[in-house]
Amino acid sequence: MTVDIPADLIKLIQDNFAELEKSKELPLLSQELFFGQAIPTATNILPDAGQKLAPYKNFQQLQPAQITVLRFKIAENQHDEVTDNWCEKLLRYNEIRYSSLKKRAFENNRSSEEVIKTYTQIISLFIEYYFSKGDLRFINIALKLMDLSWIKPSFGSTKFCASEVLYKRNLFLIDRVLNQLENE
Amino acid sequence: MNKSIIVFCPNPYSIYTNSVCELLQQKGYSIDTIIVRKFTLNRFFNEFSRDGVRLLKKIWTKLFLKEKAYTVNENNVLAFRKDHGLTIKNIKAFQAGGTKLVYCGSLNDQIVEDTLRQKKEKLIVFTGGGIVRKNILDLAGDGIINCHMGILPKYKGMDLPEWCILEGEIDQLGITLHFMDTGIDTGDILKTIKVPIGNNTDIKTLRSTFEPVMINAMVETVEACLAGTAKPSPQPASENRQYFIVHPRLYSLINKKIQKSS
Numbered sequence: 001m002t003v004d005i006p007a008d009l010i011k012l013i014q015d016n017f018a019e020l021e022k023s024k025e026l027p028l029l030s031q032e033l034f035f036g037q038a039i040p041t042a043t044n045i046l047p048d049a050g051q052k053l054a055p056y057k058n059f060q061q062l063q064p065a066q067i068t069v070l071r072f073k074i075a076e077n078q079h080d081e082v083t084d085n086w087c088e089k090l091l092r093y094n095e096i097r098y099s100s101l102k103k104r105a106f107e108n109n110r111s112s113e114e115v116i117k118t119y120t121q122i123i124s125l126f127i128e129y130y131f132s133k134g135d136l137r138f139i140n141i142a143l144k145l146m147d148l149s150w151i152k153p154s155f156g157s158t159k160f161c162a163s164e165v166l167y168k169r170n171l172f173l174i175d176r177v178l179n180q181l182e183n184e
Numbered sequence: 185m186n187k188s189i190i191v192f193c194p195n196p197y198s199i200y201t202n203s204v205c206e207l208l209q210q211k212g213y214s215i216d217t218i219i220v221r222k223f224t225l226n227r228f229f230n231e232f233s234r235d236g237v238r239l240l241k242k243i244w245t246k247l248f249l250k251e252k253a254y255t256v257n258e259n260n261v262l263a264f265r266k267d268h269g270l271t272i273k274n275i276k277a278f279q280a281g282g283t284k285l286v287y288c289g290s291l292n293d294q295i296v297e298d299t300l301r302q303k304k305e306k307l308i309v310f311t312g313g314g315i316v317r318k319n320i321l322d323l324a325g326d327g328i329i330n331c332h333m334g335i336l337p338k339y340k341g342m343d344l345p346e347w348c349i350l351e352g353e354i355d356q357l358g359i360t361l362h363f364m365d366t367g368i369d370t371g372d373i374l375k376t377i378k379v380p381i382g383n384n385t386d387i388k389t390l391r392s393t394f395e396p397v398m399i400n401a402m403v404e405t406v407e408a409c410l411a412g413t414a415k416p417s418p419q420p421a422s423e424n425r426q427y428f429i430v431h432p433r434l435y436s437l438i439n440k441k442i443q444k445s446s
Contacts, residue, residue, distance in 0.1 A: 178437060
């Protein structure tokens with residue numbers, strides 16, 4: 001799917017790329033999605049690039065770095081049965097536990113910053129997985145997660161700069177997916 | 185010994201429950217017991233946490249509007265009821281024919297266990313009311329028949345007609361009669377019936393055409409089970425996939441796809 005990125009989103013990414021590079025947890029793994037666009041990516045700064053992913057255990061033990069590895073594998077078309085199983089399990093967890101997600105997300109004294117960054121990554125993963133597999137269930141759960149106010153990064157805050165960029169990118173991509181499907 | 189027919193029911197006004205029970209009665213079967221869930225705050229909060237605002241719409245439609253929620257349509261449950269002379273709108277009416285009513289907070293409560301233990305030979309008809317757990321499944325006698333709004337084994341979970349449309353598999357719209365087990369929509373299959381998209385122009389009217397098919401299919405399956413002619417078969421292995429409640433933003437896409445196909 002070819003995606004034309006609006007100029008203001010490109011500018012937002014370019015203006016904040018230094019911050020995005022610094023925030024190793026939120027690189028933009030989206031070269032594949034933006035055909036022909038001059039969008040910088042950060043795949044080369046991934047600390048875990050190429051890391052072998054162990055089988056999914058449970059959501060409580062999820063590490064942000066694991067989401068990064070998953071996103072990298074999907075962006076580079078390297079996903080396999082382990083990746084697919086991870087994505088399916090993450091989908092199910094968030095769907096089945098949707099009503100108690102907030103309580104579970106803040107377990108073990110996780111900070112709001114950590115929760116927002118993790119969930120921005122998870123939403124990005126789901127959207128990117130949709131682009132890879134065409135499975136609308138992942139857009140469905142991404143939509144539901146983006147409805148949750150406690151997941152939204154505070155816009156304009158330097159703490160959430162990378163999350164804000166990714167959040168806006170995700171909003172744009174979902175709109176684009178739905179518009180394209182409706183006009184098919 | 186005649187088997188007792190026991191019906192699990194989500195609320196006393198369920199058009200589906202009342203129609204299945206009355207149609208069975210018309211065919212000469214007697215309903216031994218209807219186990220019906222009570223309206224409690226606890227139930228409301230549990231279902232609200234699962235369904236959100238959708239629950240309020242469901243309550244309004246099913247408990248207040250009831251038949252008024254339906255538009256004039258020759259393929260919906262109102263037309264079906266009229267054609268078959270079905271008039272009962274509240275399960276209390278079945279008491280006049282000797283049916284016992286048992287009220288419970290959850291279908292997994294002790295009172296349900298105690299009721300089931302009283303009947304040695306039984307067949308349970310599930311017309312709604314929530315998840316049934318192992319303690320009840322273990323007491324189910326011949327089994328608990330459910331009518332699932334999707335073709336199994338692929339379409340497991342919720343909002344299956346919607347997902348069928350989204351997946352572009354209009355020809356896979358349909359229902360499955362199956363025995364319930366501890367898994368989600370994994371029990372042995374009794375019958376599968378496809379439902380054509382017809383001239384429906386949106387998901388609401390399409391869904392309304394499912395109901396008469398479900399009522400008929402449930403009654404026929406109960407008859408077959410009681411006659412010993414039902415042939416349940418284990419579900420074939422399939423992708424471990426589950427579908428969930430559709431986000432409201434996807435409904436515009438669903439309705440466009442229905443209009444293109446009908």
